[in-house]
Amino acid sequence: MTEDRRPTLTTVAQRAQVSRQTVSNVLNTPEIVRPETRERVLRVIAELDYRPNVAARQLRTRRSSVLGLCVPPAADGISGQVLDRFLHALTEEAQRGGLRIMLFTAPDDEAEIREYENLRATTGVDGFVLANTHPRDPRTAWLAAHGVPFVSFGRPWDRGASSHPWVDIDGREGTRAATRHLLDAGHRRIAFLGWPEGSGVGDDRLAGFLAALDAAGLGPGGVVERCEDGVPEGEAAARRALVRDDVTALVCVSDSVALGAMTAVREADLADPARIVAISGFDDTPVAAAVGLTSVAQPVEDVAARAVALVRAQIHGDPVDTDRQVLIEPRLVVRATSPARH
Missing domain, CATH: 3.40.50.2300 (Response regulator)
Known part of the structure; x- marks a missing residue:
């Protein structure tokens, strides 16, 4: 298809027999669209090879569709596998919702907060995902005080800490x-x-x-x-x-x-x-x-899905009063190292 014949949002809406707003919802907030409608729209998008005009959308909405995530210091090759799985699942889930993950590093909490400021000023990052939390964590307080959309993989561990959106494993x-x-x-x-x-x-x-x-x-x-x-x-x-x-x-x-x-x-x-x-x-x-x-x-894949949904809701101004804090139950996998005592 030539450049001037590229399918538009209207083209997709007409082919899928839905409104333009429904197509927009499928691209930006898919969780609010009925599954059968969402699947039909996604099928048409694939058939037409429709690509949203990201630059135009960013000018219109003043959003970058980018989430920042500070990669924690390298752990050993065993424990680090959990973070690797989470990053992959988060990137995949964000991509499905039209978002991208920008990774960065910082040696400590204060440096990470400075990076929040830099990224907000220079790239217009829409929000952040925190990969870990700890007692007396200044990052969540800074993000909340500055009205920046964010979600953490991990609970606030201090009594009386701000009830920001978080997802965690129990x-x-x-x-x-x-x-x-x-x-x-x-x-x-x-x-x-x-x-x-x-x-x-x-x-x-x-x-x-x-x-x-x-x-x-x-x-x-x-x-x-x-x-x-x-x-x-x-x-x-x-x-x-x-x-x-x-x-x-x-x-x-x-x-x-x-x-x-x-x-x-x-x-x-x-x-x-x-x-x-x-x-x-x-x-x-x-x-x-x-x-x-x-x-x-x-189940870090479940954590990633809920985390993206929570931060996306904040970016789009949707209510997040329900299930702002999500505790996911893990599963015990029994193998040979836990034999019965004879």
Whole structure:
């Protein structure tokens, strides 16, 4: 089709037998269009090879259709896989809604806030997605105070913090499910290998472990060893826990920590073949699947879909009072590392 015969919004609307506004809604806010209508319009768009005039739309709406996301510092290759999956899912979901993701980096929170200002001034970024939150987080307060549309993958961890839109995985429920699984398998002296105190996510996962023990009438029966996230750190924490001869199971705050624990458990098994120690991780990374590690799966694709919907609603001025905060339940994947106690 030649340049002056390109299909227009009107062409698509006529072929799909809908209004121009419906076509616009399919392109910009697809979640408000009935599924059968949305599919019909998308089919016509594909048939006609319709491409919206992005430059004209940006002039008309004063929107860039770009979301900014600061990439956190590189984690180890195991834990970083969760972020990789989230970034891919977020980019795919944004693209479906006519948005683009702009990645940038910053060494700390204050530098990230300066980047917010720069990007808003120089590229007209419409909003931001935060890939992580932490206690005393100044970024969410700055974005809220300046009226910038945003959503975070992670809850505000401070009491009385602003109730900004967020989507998160219920880490407490994840470790509670893992601990219940081990309790049902006959384990009674269970250790939790967690991150240092003060980590919002880590403390949330510890709370799930303690809640499961308390529900089983074993409130003070848990052992807690803390460490930084990483395979060597997990191995060292597991060795400290296994000094107690009665510990028969380990609930780990991440797959990285759990993989380190597996090394310590193998050494304990060699020293005492009769001692069988069960292990569970958190994140359900491909490495966990490869080594048969029981782990809690994070549905980051669902997180990405809800995050894009929340920030898009703010950009377009739609109500977001309902489900501004979304807590998604994870799923325990049981594998070979969590055998029953004989």
